Amino acid sequence: MDWRSHAVNQCAQLHPYIPGKPVEQLLREKGLSEAIKLASNENPYGPSPSAIAAIRNFAAEVHRYPDGDSGELKAALAARHGVNSNQILLGNGSNEVLELIIRTFAGAGDEVIYSARGFIVYALAARAAGATGIAVPEQDGLTHDLPGMLDAISPRSKIVCIANPNNPTGSLLKHAELQAFFDALPRRMIILLDEAYHDYVRAETGESIGVLQHPGLMICRTFSKAYGLAGLRIGYAIADAGILSLCNRFREPFNVNLLAQQAALAALNDADWVAEKVGESRQQRQRLQDFLAELNLLGAASHGNFVLLRHAQATEIAQQLENHGIIPRPLAAYGMPDWLRISVGTADENTQFISAIQKIMNELLEA
Numbered sequence: 001m002d003w004r005s006h007a008v009n010q011c012a013q014l015h016p017y018i019p020g021k022p023v024e025q026l027l028r029e030k031g032l033s034e035a036i037k038l039a040s041n042e043n044p045y046g047p048s049p050s051a052i053a054a055i056r057n058f059a060a061e062v063h064r065y066p067d068g069d070s071g072e073l074k075a076a077l078a079a080r081h082g083v084n085s086n087q088i089l090l091g092n093g094s095n096e097v098l099e100l101i102i103r104t105f106a107g108a109g110d111e112v113i114y115s116a117r118g119f120i121v122y123a124l125a126a127r128a129a130g131a132t133g134i135a136v137p138e139q140d141g142l143t144h145d146l147p148g149m150l151d152a153i154s155p156r157s158k159i160v161c162i163a164n165p166n167n168p169t170g171s172l173l174k175h176a177e178l179q180a181f182f183d184a185l186p187r188r189m190i191i192l193l194d195e196a197y198h199d200y201v202r203a204e205t206g207e208s209i210g211v212l213q214h215p216g217l218m219i220c221r222t223f224s225k226a227y228g229l230a231g232l233r234i235g236y237a238i239a240d241a242g243i244l245s246l247c248n249r250f251r252e253p254f255n256v257n258l259l260a261q262q263a264a265l266a267a268l269n270d271a272d273w274v275a276e277k278v279g280e281s282r283q284q285r286q287r288l289q290d291f292l293a294e295l296n297l298l299g300a301a302s303h304g305n306f307v308l309l310r311h312a313q314a315t316e317i318a319q320q321l322e323n324h325g326i327i328p329r330p331l332a333a334y335g336m337p338d339w340l341r342i343s344v345g346t347a348d349e350n351t352q353f354i355s356a357i358q359k360i361m362n363e364l365l366e367a
C-alpha cells in the first residue's frame with residue numbers, strides 16, 4: 001500500500017473540526033473593512049494586561065526551549081486548586097489534553113461515551129484513537145441524559161465525557177446530579193469532565209475540584225475562554241497522579257510553549273481582571289438573552305459565554321449577519337439546523353449584533 005492509500009484508509013473515518021470563520025476570511029469574502037467574530041466563544045476583551053506584559057518580557061527568550069514540565073505554572077495551579085503539582089497535566093489547549101486522555105485510555109475495541117450534542121472534539125478524538133464513540137441523545141435535546149449514559153455503559157466502555165456547562169447547548173448540570181452519576185459509574189472508568197466555561201458558572205455551582213469525587217475523575221480547564229488566551233493554546237487537567245503519569249507517556253516533551261506558560265501564569269495571578277470580565281460577560285449575556293426572548297428568538301438559556309438563537313430560517317439569518325459583518329456559529333453540524341450560537345461580545349459588539357438582528361428580522365417579516 002503506498003502512502004496515499006494508507007492515508008486515505010486512516011482518514012476515511014475522520015471528519016475535520018470546522019472552526020468559526022476567521023474575521024480575515026469574511027472581510028475578503030464580503031469586501032468589508034471591519035467584522036466582529038461571535039463564533040468561537042473567545043473572551044472579547046482581549047488578554048489581561050499582565051499577560052500581555054509577560055508575553056513582551058519573554059519574547060526575547062524564545063530561542064530557548066520552554067520548561068517541558070511547566071513547573072512554575074503547575075506549582076501556581078496546584079496552589080490555586082489545593083492539589084499537588086503531579087495532579088496537573090498541561091496541554092497545547094485543553095483540546096490536546098482531551099486528546100491525550102482519550103488516546104491514553106481508549107483504543108480499538110473500547111468505547112467512549114458522550115452526549116450526541118456534546119463538544120465535537122470527544123467524537124473526533126475517539127475516532128482518531130480507533131475507539132468506538134457512543135453518542136447518547138439528550139433528554140430534551142439540550143441536557144446530558146445521565147441515566148441514558150449509564151444505560152449505554154458496557155464492559156468495553158472506558159471513558160465518559162461530559163462538558164459542564166455544555167457547548168454548544170449551554171446546559172448546566174448541578175453538582176449533586178453529577179455526583180450521583182459518578183457514584184453509579186464503575187470505579188474502573190475514566191470521567192472526562194470538561195469545564196471550559198467553569199468561570200462563567202462558579203457563582204452558581206461553586207468549585208468542583210476537591211468537591212466532586214470519583215477515582216477516575218479528570219477535570220479539564222482552559223485558558224482560552226475567561227482567561228483570554230485562546231491564541232496561545234493552553235489548558236490543563238486535574239486528576240489522580242497515577243492516571244496522569246500514564247497520559248504523560250503520550251505527551252510530547254515541549255507541548256506547551258514558553259509564551260503560553262508565562263502568559264498563563266500572569267493571567268492566573270490577575271484574578272481581579274478575570275472576575276471583572278466574567279462579570280461583564282454575564283451581564284451582557286443577560287442583555288442578549290432578554291433581547292432574543294423579546295423577539296421570540298431565544299432557543300434556550302445558556303450558562304456559557306454564548307447565547308442560542310433559534311429560528312426556522314437560521315441559515316438565512318446567519319448569511320445576513322455575515323453581510324452585516326458579524327460571524328455567528330451555525331449548529332447544523334450538531335443536528336440543530338434551526339440554531340445559531342452567538343458568543344457574548346463586548347457591549348459595543350452586542351449593540352451591533354442587536355441592531356443587525358432587528359434589521360434582518362424586519363426584512364424577513366416583509367419578505
Ligand SMILES: *Cc1c(COP(=O)(O)O)cnc(C)c1O
Pocket residue numbers: 041092093094095096119163166167194196221222223224225230233234235
Ligand atoms: C472552547 C472549549 C474548549 C477549549 O478548547 P482549547 O483547546 O482549550 O482552546 C474545551 N471544551 C469545550 C467544551 C469548549 O467549548
